[in-house]
Amino acid sequence: MFSQSLIFLILLLGIGVIAKNQSLIIAVFVLIVLKAAGLDSKAFSFLQSKGINWGVTIITIAVLAPIASGEIGFRDLGGAFKSPYAWVALVSGIAVALLAKGGIVLLAEDPHITTALVLGTILAVSIFKGVAVGPLIGAGIAYMAMKIFELFK
Secondary structure: OOOHHHHHHHHHHHHHHHHOOHHHHHHHHHHHHHHHOOOHHHHHHHHHHHHHHHHHHHHHHHHHHHHHHOOOOHHHHHHHOOOHHHHHHHHHHHHHHHHHHHHHHHHHHOOOHHHHHHHHHHHHHHHHOOOOOOHHHHHHHHHHHHHHHHHOO
16 A cells, blocks of 8 residues: 555655645655556656756746846846956856756766755755755755765775
8 A cells, every 4th residue: 555655755745844845845745646646657757857957947937037027137237247246146156057967967877866865955954944955956066075075085
């Protein structure tokens, strides 16, 4: 009746509720519903292969929405480069995008690492009041750390 994967999902759902992590709650709930409906065999492999790209697309839409709404324009862009903080933000944006690229590589090559990343995110949110930004950037940081570790090995 209860498979190991379903028990694991229910455990993650409980952790999501305790941590008040809405993204985790919704994600686990959707997966449980798909599993209960018998759609898991095709849906899970499809979501696994396309989900990260969809997520990146949705995040990109959210980031670009202020430009589309007119909140941010060329004047803001030009003014931003007059501030040293804007240059720090620019470099940070580049660094995060490059880290996320490494995260995609890591998750594709080593998908079981997702479990540790999700657990780390849940612990940071529930214990340290962190913000869940998803496993992609965590995977990118892990990928970078692993590459640095390999240099000294």
